[in-house]
Amino acid sequence: xxxxxxxxxxxxxxxxxxxxxxxxxxxxxxxxxxxxxxxxxxxxxxxxxxxxxxxxxxxxxxxxxxxxxxxxxxxxxxxxxxxxxxxxxxxxxxxxxxxxxxxxxxxxxxxxxxxxxxxxxxxxxxxxxxxxxxxxxxxxxxxxxxxxxxxxxxxxxxxxxxxxxxxxxxxxxxxxxxxxxxxxxxxxxxxxxxxxxxxxxxxxxxxxxxxxxxxxxxxxxxxxxxxxxxxxxxxxxxx
Numbered sequence: 001x002x003x004x005x006x007x008x009x010x011x012x013x014x015x016x017x018x019x020x021x022x023x024x025x026x027x028x029x030x031x032x033x034x035x036x037x038x039x040x041x042x043x044x045x046x047x048x049x050x051x052x053x054x055x056x057x058x059x060x061x062x063x064x065x066x067x068x069x070x071x072x073x074x075x076x077x078x079x080x081x082x083x084x085x086x087x088x089x090x091x092x093x094x095x096x097x098x099x100x101x102x103x104x105x106x107x108x109x110x111x112x113x114x115x116x117x118x119x120x121x122x123x124x125x126x127x128x129x130x131x132x133x134x135x136x137x138x139x140x141x142x143x144x145x146x147x148x149x150x151x152x153x154x155x156x157x158x159x160x161x162x163x164x165x166x167x168x169x170x171x172x173x174x175x176x177x178x179x180x181x182x183x184x185x186x187x188x189x190x191x192x193x194x195x196x197x198x199x200x201x202x203x204x205x206x207x208x209x210x211x212x213x214x215x216x217x218x219x220x221x222x223x224x225x226x227x228x229x230x231x232x233x234x235x236x237x238x239x
Contacts, residue, residue, distance in 0.1 A: 010036015010082025036082030097149025
């Protein structure tokens with residue numbers, strides 16, 4: 001199990017957080033968790049970032065206050081759902097669970113986490129179109145992970161009823177995504193994620209590699225500093 005350093009700015013019931021983290025069953029490692037970061041806007045739900053990426057990232061907010069501590073992965077949860085955790089415990093569990101999915105990959109497969117970041121930031125530029133977050137395979141898998149965590153903590157009926165109420169009351173930050181989450185099969189297993197991401201990006205592999213190599217040559221690919229082989233994602237899978 002991971003070692004969690006908790007900064008509970010949202011004053012969420014610690015037993016609630018413990019039940020969510022127990023269901024998520026994070027792998028070994030050190031995690032800094034901030035719940036209810038007041039520096040975040042209400043429309044910001046959550047973020048998970050490797051410590052190695054902090055220096056090159058922008059807007060990490062409260063995590064900057066903990067750089068004097070040793071942690072491998074930082075999770076920060078926005079204030080809106082921290083304030084509402086008692087009214088919407090299933091959604092709160094889903095949200096924290098989703099971020100724990102990200103954290104699981106960062107702790108177990110840090111190279112894959114780098115690819116996730118690169119693909120989200122670079123693929124829209126390579127193909128010249130915008131992507132919804134829930135189009136990316138890893139975001140779908142982490143939504144499944146979060147939903148599975150929520151069902152362990154609150155039960156499947158509570159998850160379905162609560163998500164439906166959030167949609168009905170217009171309280172959702174992204175209605176389309178929440179409807180998709182409702183239709184997903186809960187799954188706390190993340191095996192096969194690398195292959196799914198490789199398949200998703202394979203039609204644009206050549207353009208992505210050229211884009212990454214050009215940026216690396218110019219010293220502008222700091223997030224991939226730990227990836228000596230830019231083709232690693234597709235190695236061992238069908239070309």
